[in-house]
Amino acid sequence: MVLLRSELGSVLRSRRLRQRRTLRDVSAAAKVSLGYLSEVERGQKEASSELLASICDALGTPLWATLREVSDRMSAQESHWVPDSPEALFKDELAGVR
Amino acid sequence: MVLLRSELGSVLRSRRLRQRRTLRDVSAAAKVSLGYLSEVERGQKEASSELLASICDALGTPLWATLREVSDRMSAQESHWVPDSPEALFKDELAGVR
Numbered sequence: 001m002v003l004l005r006s007e008l009g010s011v012l013r014s015r016r017l018r019q020r021r022t023l024r025d026v027s028a029a030a031k032v033s034l035g036y037l038s039e040v041e042r043g044q045k046e047a048s049s050e051l052l053a054s055i056c057d058a059l060g061t062p063l064w065a066t067l068r069e070v071s072d073r074m075s076a077q078e079s080h081w082v083p084d085s086p087e088a089l090f091k092d093e094l095a096g097v098r
Numbered sequence: 099m100v101l102l103r104s105e106l107g108s109v110l111r112s113r114r115l116r117q118r119r120t121l122r123d124v125s126a127a128a129k130v131s132l133g134y135l136s137e138v139e140r141g142q143k144e145a146s147s148e149l150l151a152s153i154c155d156a157l158g159t160p161l162w163a164t165l166r167e168v169s170d171r172m173s174a175q176e177s178h179w180v181p182d183s184p185e186a187l188f189k190d191e192l193a194g195v196r
Contacts, residue, residue: 004150049101049104049144064169065169065173067172068166070162070165071163071166071169074161078160078162
């Protein structure tokens with residue numbers, strides 16, 4: 001299962017890295033602790049709505065644009081999802097054959 | 099400030115109502131308590147990523163589509179934002195004139 005906090009963290013992290021900014025810089029600008037931002041970026045902590053707004057602000061990106069990117073990524077993952085083995089695709093049909 | 103949990107709750111609530119389903123029905127399908135779902139819908143509680151996925155599942159809607167709708171709403175609110183008084187738009191210019 002793709003989790004919101006993992007995708008959100010990954011999007012926030014890549015935005016920060018694209019701007020060549022450090023965790024220290026963005027956490028200070030967002031007025032959150034460095035440890036909190038780091039955990040959010042790694043998908044280990046759910047960001048509260050207030051702190052998420054603050055982090056997006058610090059990154060100079062609207063929250064809606066961040067959510068749009070998260071949505072796009074999740075949608076792409078869903079449509080490109082492939083099972084581990086090709087057999088899994090046809091397991092119902094195969095079950096009927098066997 | 100528009101908060102993610104308020105918009106998310108509002109989108110989840112309108113999806114449930116469009117399906118003419120009760121809190122009881124959706125909370126049971128999502129395996130969350132009725133009180134929790136009600137608080138999430140009213141933007142009073144942050145939904146964890148796992149429970150959000152479960153609620154979207156119960157509504158038969160992908161999480162990415164829910165996030166897309168939240169993003170669209172927030173973006174629309176931002177672009178239609180107007181200040182309380184028309185004067186506020188020109189307060190810097192007016193300050194220079196006075």
